[in-house]
Amino acid sequence: MKTITFDQIKTSSIALEFDELIPDEIYSWTEADFAKYQVPIGNSRFPLTDFFEVTVEGEANGPDEVEMIINGDLNRVKYIGCKMSGGNIVCNSSVDLHVGAEMSGGSILVKGNAAAHAGREMSGGYLEIEGNTKEFTGASYIGEWRGMTGGQIVVGGNAGKQCGECLTGGKIHVKGNCDILAGIHMTKGVIEIDGDVNRWPGGQMKNGNIIIHGFLGRLLEGFVLNGIVVDPEVEGVTYEGKYIQYTGDIGLNGKGNLYLDAEANKEKLATYGELDDEYTSIREYRNL
Amino acid sequence: MEYILKNGIVYDPANEVNGEKMDVMFKDGIIVDDVSADAEVLDVTDKIVMPAGIDPHAHVAGPKLVVGRLYRPEDSRRGVTQKTKVLRSESGFSIPSCPATGYRYSRLGYGTVVEAAMPPLEAKHTHEEIATIPQIDIPAMPLFGNNWFVMEYAKDNNIEDIAAFVAAWLKLTKGYGIKIVNPCGSEAWGWGMNVHGINDKAPYFDVTSKEVVVALAKANEMLNLPHSIHIHPNDLGHPGNVPTTIETMDCVKDVKKGSKAAEIRDQVMHVCHLQFHSYTGNSWKDAASGAEEVADYINKHDHITCDIGQVTLDETTTMTADAPMEYDLFKLSGLKWANKDIECETAAGIIPCIYSAKNPVNTLQWAIGLELFLHIDDPWKVCLTTDHPNAGPFTRYPRIISWLMSNTRRMEMIENREVHKWAEKRTTLATLDREYDFYDIATISRAAPARIYGFTDKGALTPGYRADIAVYDINPNDIDPSRQYAEIEKGFNVADYTIKDGQILVKDKEIVKVKESQNVWVNVQGWEKNEEKVINNIMPFFTQYYSVKWENYPVHDHYVSNPIRIDVDGK
Numbered sequence: 001m002k003t004i005t006f007d008q009i010k011t012s013s014i015a016l017e018f019d020e021l022i023p024d025e026i027y028s029w030t031e032a033d034f035a036k037y038q039v040p041i042g043n044s045r046f047p048l049t050d051f052f053e054v055t056v057e058g059e060a061n062g063p064d065e066v067e068m069i070i071n072g073d074l075n076r077v078k079y080i081g082c083k084m085s086g087g088n089i090v091c092n093s094s095v096d097l098h099v100g101a102e103m104s105g106g107s108i109l110v111k112g113n114a115a116a117h118a119g120r121e122m123s124g125g126y127l128e129i130e131g132n133t134k135e136f137t138g139a140s141y142i143g144e145w146r147g148m149t150g151g152q153i154v155v156g157g158n159a160g161k162q163c164g165e166c167l168t169g170g171k172i173h174v175k176g177n178c179d180i181l182a183g184i185h186m187t188k189g190v191i192e193i194d195g196d197v198n199r200w201p202g203g204q205m206k207n208g209n210i211i212i213h214g215f216l217g218r219l220l221e222g223f224v225l226n227g228i229v230v231d232p233e234v235e236g237v238t239y240e241g242k243y244i245q246y247t248g249d250i251g252l253n254g255k256g257n258l259y260l261d262a263e264a265n266k267e268k269l270a271t272y273g274e275l276d277d278e279y280t281s282i283r284e285y286r287n288l
Numbered sequence: 289m290e291y292i293l294k295n296g297i298v299y300d301p302a303n304e305v306n307g308e309k310m311d312v313m314f315k316d317g318i319i320v321d322d323v324s325a326d327a328e329v330l331d332v333t334d335k336i337v338m339p340a341g342i343d344p345h346a347h348v349a350g351p352k353l354v355v356g357r358l359y360r361p362e363d364s365r366r367g368v369t370q371k372t373k374v375l376r377s378e379s380g381f382s383i384p385s386c387p388a389t390g391y392r393y394s395r396l397g398y399g400t401v402v403e404a405a406m407p408p409l410e411a412k413h414t415h416e417e418i419a420t421i422p423q424i425d426i427p428a429m430p431l432f433g434n435n436w437f438v439m440e441y442a443k444d445n446n447i448e449d450i451a452a453f454v455a456a457w458l459k460l461t462k463g464y465g466i467k468i469v470n471p472c473g474s475e476a477w478g479w480g481m482n483v484h485g486i487n488d489k490a491p492y493f494d495v496t497s498k499e500v501v502v503a504l505a506k507a508n509e510m511l512n513l514p515h516s517i518h519i520h521p522n523d524l525g526h527p528g529n530v531p532t533t534i535e536t537m538d539c540v541k542d543v544k545k546g547s548k549a550a551e552i553r554d555q556v557m558h559v560c561h562l563q564f565h566s567y568t569g570n571s572w573k574d575a576a577s578g579a580e581e582v583a584d585y586i587n588k589h590d591h592i593t594c595d596i597g598q599v600t601l602d603e604t605t606t607m608t609a610d611a612p613m614e615y616d617l618f619k620l621s622g623l624k625w626a627n628k629d630i631e632c633e634t635a636a637g638i639i640p641c642i643y644s645a646k647n648p649v650n651t652l653q654w655a656i657g658l659e660l661f662l663h664i665d666d667p668w669k670v671c672l673t674t675d676h677p678n679a680g681p682f683t684r685y686p687r688i689i690s691w692l693m694s695n696t697r698r699m700e701m702i703e704n705r706e707v708h709k710w711a712e713k714r715t716t717l718a719t720l721d722r723e724y725d726f727y728d729i730a731t732i733s734r735a736a737p738a739r740i741y742g743f744t745d746k747g748a749l750t751p752g753y754r755a756d757i758a759v760y761d762i763n764p765n766d767i768d769p770s771r772q773y774a775e776i777e778k779g780f781n782v783a784d785y786t787i788k789d790g791q792i793l794v795k796d797k798e799i800v801k802v803k804e805s806q807n808v809w810v811n812v813q814g815w816e817k818n819e820e821k822v823i824n825n826i827m828p829f830f831t832q833y834y835s836v837k838w839e840n841y842p843v844h845d846h847y848v849s850n851p852i853r854i855d856v857d858g859k
Contacts, residue, residue, distance in 0.1 A: 143361035145623065 001067065002027065002060035006052040008072020014042045015096050016051060019079035023063035023087025023106060031056050063087045063106065074112075081108045084125070100127040103151070116160070119153040121146070122170070132157035135179075138172045139165035148172070148189065164191045167208060171235075183210045186256065190235055196264075204249050205256035209234045211243070215264045223248035223258055232259055244268065289790070290315045290327035293757065296337030297764055299726050301668075301735035302748030306727045307764055312337055314755035317790030321751045330792075334763040335784055338730045339747050340399030340756035341685075344737040345518075345560045345595045346676040348389050349403050349417035349426065351410045352607040355626050356383045356638050356677075360605055363640075375799055382604035382677040390422035390805060392683055394793050397758025397783035400746055400808075401682075402737075403428040404518070404560065404675075405469060405609050407630040408435075409836070411461035415847045418807050423793055425852065427741070427808035429518055430461045431609055431634045432504055433468030434475040436493075436833075437826050442503035443495040449825075451507035452818035455858060459819075460842040462809040462851065464741075465515035466508050469609040470522055471497035474635045482612035483522055486535045497522055498539050505540040505556055511812050511858045512546035514742025516593075518558045524613050525564050530578035533565040534585050537592050548857060552742040554590060554668075561597025561675040563657035572649050577656045577715035583663030586670075593740050594664070595671035598657035598688050599650060600680025601707075603642045608678060611635035632833055643680065645701075651708035653679070655715040661692055662720045667731040668739065685733070686780035692724040693769035693776055726764050759785035761797075808852045814859035 004026065017040040026033075034054040038045035048054070052072070060066050063086035070080065074093040081089045082098055085105040094112030101120040110118075113131035119138040137159045140147035147166030155163075158176035167186035174182075177195035184203040191201075196214035203220055211234060223246040230242050234257070242262040248254050260268070293312040298305050313323045347353065357364060357380070366381035367388065378388035393401055406414045406428040418426045432438050432454065441450045454466060472490035473483045479491045486498040505517045521536040523529035540557045559565070566582045569575035586592050608614060611627055614637025618625035621641065628636040643650040657679070664670045672689070676682040691698055702712050712718045724732075738747020745754045762779035769776050786794035793801050830838060 141362060141365065143359065143363075145362075 001065050002056065002058040003067045003069065004029075005055040005057075006068070006070045006072070007055070008052055008074075009049075010051055011073050012041055012051060012076055015076045015078045016041055017079050018077055019082040019098075021048075021068075022081055022084040023060075023066035023068065023089075024083075024085050026068075027060040027063050027066045027087070029056070081106070081127075084108075094131060099129075100125070100153075103127070113157070117141070118155075119148060119151075119172075121148060122151045122153070123149045124151045126152050126154075128154045128156070130156040132159070132176065133163070134160040135162055136160070136165060137163040137174075138167065138170070139163070145185070147186075158195065159193075164189070167191065177214065183208065183256075186210075190237075202248055202256055202258050204252050204254070206249075206252055206254045207256050209257045209259070211239055211259045213239075213261045213264065216260055216268075219246065219258075219268075220249065222251040222254070224250055228262060229259070234259070290323040291330060291787075291790070291792075292323055292327045293330050293332050293337055293759065293785075296332040296335055296759060298337045298749065299730035300339060300749045301727060301731040302339075302738065303750055305749070312749055312757060314757070314787070314790050317755055319749055319751050319753050319755050319757075330785065332759045332784065334765070336726060336760040336762050336764060336779075337749075338397070338758050338760070339734045339738075339749055340758045340786060340788060341393075341397050341733050342737040342741070342743070342747055343393070343398055343401040343673060343676070343682060344558075344671045344740060345404045345597075345673045346401050346682055347404060347607055347678070348401055348676070349386075349421060349428070350406055350414040351628065352405070352609075352636050352638060353383055353417065354413075355628060355636075356605050356607050357385070359624065359626050359638070360640060363605060374802060382602070382681050384681075386417060386420040387422060390424055390802075391799055394423040394786050394788070394799060395782050395797075396683070396685060396780070397760065397786050397794075398424060398682075399756035399758075399786070399788045400425040400427075400743070402426070402464070402741070405467055405636075406430050406461065406463060407609070407634050407636070408457055408461045408463075409630050409633055409834075409841070411463070411843045412847050415462060415807060415843055418805055419847075419849060421805050422802045423788065423805060425746075425788075425806045425808055427464035428462070429465050429467035430457055430463035431469055432457070432466050433471035433497075433500060433519075434473070434490075434609075434634045436475075436632045437829075438504065439472070439475065439490060439493045439495050439500060442500045443493065445499070445503065447503055447506045447510060448818065449822050450503050451510040451858075452815055452822040453826075454504070454507050454513075455511055455812040455815040456819035456823060458810050458812060462807060462843045462848050464808055464810050465513050466504050466517045467520075468501060468504060468517055469520040469634065470524065470613065471500040471519075473497070473522055473613075474609055474611055477612040477615075477635050478629065484526075485532050486522055486539065488522070498535070501536065502539055502543065505543045509543060509546040509549060509556065511815070512548040512856055513810060513812070514549065514552060514744075514854060514856065515740065516549075516553060516555050516558050518560060520560050520608070520610060521565055523565070524561075524608075524610050525567075525617070526613075527567045527569040527571055527575035529565055530568055530581055533559070533562070533578075533582055537585060537589070541589060541591050543591075549742065552744060553739055555593040555740060556591045557593075558740055559592060559594040561673065561679065562594040562660055563597045563599065563653060563679065564675075566656050566660060567652075575649070575652060575714070577652065577659055577717075579656045579659035579663055580716060583660055587663075587665050593669045593671070593736070594660075595673040595675075595737075596657050596660050597673055597675035597679045598661070599643050599653040600674055600684035600687060601643045601645045601650065601654055602680045602684065603640070604677045604680050605638065606641045606678045607636065607638040609634045609636050611637040613637070614639050617641065631835060641678075645707045648708045648710040651711045652714055654707060655711040655717040658691060658698065659715055659717050659720065661724075661732075662717075662722045667724070667728045668736045670732055671737045671740065672729075672733045686777045689724075689729055689733075689780050690769070690773040690777040693729070694771070694773035695721045695723050696770050697773040723770055725769075755787055755790040757785070757787040758783045804850060806850050806852050807848050808854065809848075810854050810856055812856050812858040814857060
């Protein structure tokens with residue numbers, strides 16, 4: 001096992017790019033190699049040791065045996081763990097754009113917030129952000145129609161707009177609230193949101209599952225009420241309780257499922273008339 | 289400056305040089321017979337020396353490319369390089385940035401690339417973009433097949449006025465020749481329709497696509513243009529389009545070649561991306577290859593040449609002035625689609641396309657392309673293209689060369705199920721064991737396109753020609769292309785030397801110099817009075833229907849820096 005520790009010496013106003021400093025590239029590096037390395041900043045490169053003091057302990061025969069610990073203020077460090085396939089990265093601060101983007105394996109723990117595009121297009125591995133994320137968590141890059149295809153993202157706080165855009169696999173779990181258009185264009189995979197959702201989850205979704213344990217502000221017109229389900233099972237996981245199930249987005253003949261916690265969204269059910277204790281046969285209310 | 293390329297193994301089909309060990313000399317940008325003792329020696333012992341490549345049909349500049357780049361930012365993420373002391377940064381795979389386009393062609397050993405579709409209204413922009421692409425000469429082909437004036441004249445069978453119109457528009461747009469795309473079909477798209485077959489009429493114009501094609505072919509020969517009409521026939525990409533393709537080729541068989549044109553070229557019609565026009569069947573469910581029938585027609589007739597548009601099984605972007613076809617493709621794939629209308633002239637559509645070896649239809653297209661290459665007996669009638677970027681990016685030419693040179697590789701792909709079984713079941717590819725040799729490759733990628741385009745200064749290593757030369761690190765005496773196909777692909781991937789107009793642009797597989805590109809255009813002489821008459825005739829219509837003023841329409845000289853003007857005696 002090899003532990004590589006980056007201790008920040010100074011910050012930069014222009015973001016440092018860490019996409020070359022992933023376990024796949026640096027598992028065999030020594031401290032001397034880091035001393036020679038020039039890190040990209042904007043359109044130039046500068047010595048990494050101007051910004052970080054690097055300590056290497058132990059040996060590794062591959063990326064899986066590497067643990068990177070990055071200490072300091074990483075608000076201007078981009079692409080941490082971008083395209084990594086193995087190993088473990090711990091960031092003891094908030095991070096800039098593209099953390100864990102296109103990663104295919106390994107794990108990243110961010111002990112703070114993440115800027116936009118966290119876990120963009122990742123295909124495997126585990127990304128945990130203890131704080132909040134901004135836009136496009138686990139989404140596709142601009143213009144691309146294939147987003148995250150595998151792996152798991154856990155956001156401890158709130159997620160920004162368009163979380164899980166074009167999701168084509170994997171799972172995103174947001175423990176806080178979620179902004180608008182979560183799971184827009186998604187075709188597969190699961191988005192679970194513990195908190196409340198602002199508006200319009202699942203716009204133009206074709207397939208996949210969105211589970212919202214909190215309150216939903218507004219639902220898109222393209223979702224058709226299916227009924228109440230009790231303890232629904234989604235991709236092998238059972239969610240206890242009563243959920244209102246919708247199918248959509250019918251504008252695209254979508255067959256995606258949207259589960260809303262029935263307790264938290266009682267008001268929505270009330271629009272269908274008086275409900276008995278078991279919320280049975282909501283279709284009957286719909287048909288009235 | 290004098291140079292001598294020493295001890296190379298030369299393939300120069302135009303001069304019937306087939307793998308002879310000899311020296312090639314050039315001085316001040318021109319190939320010469322002899323040089324002085326001071327000439328710089330470039331040692332290319334046992335390496336392949338060919339004229340620089342000529343791509344007869346690609347989409348490298350123009351509004352379609354810009355729309356493609358804008359709405360496919362995900363493509364620009366591929367192929368990114370950093371700038372160096374010599375080069376600007378590159379980006380893009382199927383729609384490379386302008387500098388990347390030039391650099392990559394140069395690395396492949398190419399010197400001339402024809403931009404195959406230039407809407408006259410967007411000619412200014414096309415030339416601005418050509419100016420941004422380094423390294424290569426770029427003739428551009430203005431679109432005439434759906435032009436309202438041309439359709440009106442064709443309805444009246446007024447060939448003389450069409451000829452004058454073409455002569456004028458080549459001057460206005462700084463174009464090279466007549467390009468026809470889905471004649472009458474792109475106009476019909478303005479009404480949400482398409483034409484099917486060559487005898488279908490464009491709505492409101494009362495003219496068939498056959499009449500337009502024949503009229504333009506006659507006008508082309510009347511003007512003695514160096515290139516023949518260059519046609520993308522109707523029904524592209526539709527199963528069962530073989531009859532349309534053959535009728536299109538057949539309709540110009542009686543058109544007589546212009547007396548001066550006959551000296552420099554053989555054909556009266558060049559059919560582009562023939563692969564997309566060689567499908568039988570009624571739908572994709574029962575589609576099969578019509579390559580044998582199409583190739584048989586070409587083998588029996590000398591008035592046709594073609595390029596293939598070989599599918600390379602990559603993710604790419606399709607862009608064509610055949611807008612209704614792009615809409616059909618959008619309906620099939622559901623991927624994002626862009627549409628563009630050019631007033632009174634043409635239309636265009638753009639859509640990403642993922643050609644997958646696991647997909648039966650894509651495999652069928654792949655196999656049909658190779659079948660055409662192998663069924664057409666005379667390599668002088670066929671050119672190597674991918675219809676960049678429609679069937680694949682041009683950077684895949686080396687891979688196509690390796691497929692053509694190795695039956696082993698083709699059979700391996702079929703037998704190991706690297707491609708779908710339709711390649712075996714619905715085409716004759718598995719029964720063809722023909723293999724191209726280096727001489728054939730030099731023909732389809734150099735000599736034939738040069739002859740087809742009537743270039744009298746490129747595509748051969750004849751003294752007096754431009755010194756456009758490519759050297760590849762392959763020893764033909766030491767390699768078995770059939771078995772060592774991977775080495776063939778690797779060898780053709782990056783040229784050892786690319787020399788353009790006597791300047792060494794690529795040396796030891798690295799670009800060492802960047803050269804400004806040059807536009808090549810045809811200036812028809814002797815038609816000035818007719819041109820004036822035609823322009824006066826159409827002016828009321830132009831003023832009424834075009835959203836630009838006549839004064840702003842032509843490509844002014846400052847848009848075309850350093851052009852190569854080819855003067856043609858039209859009378």
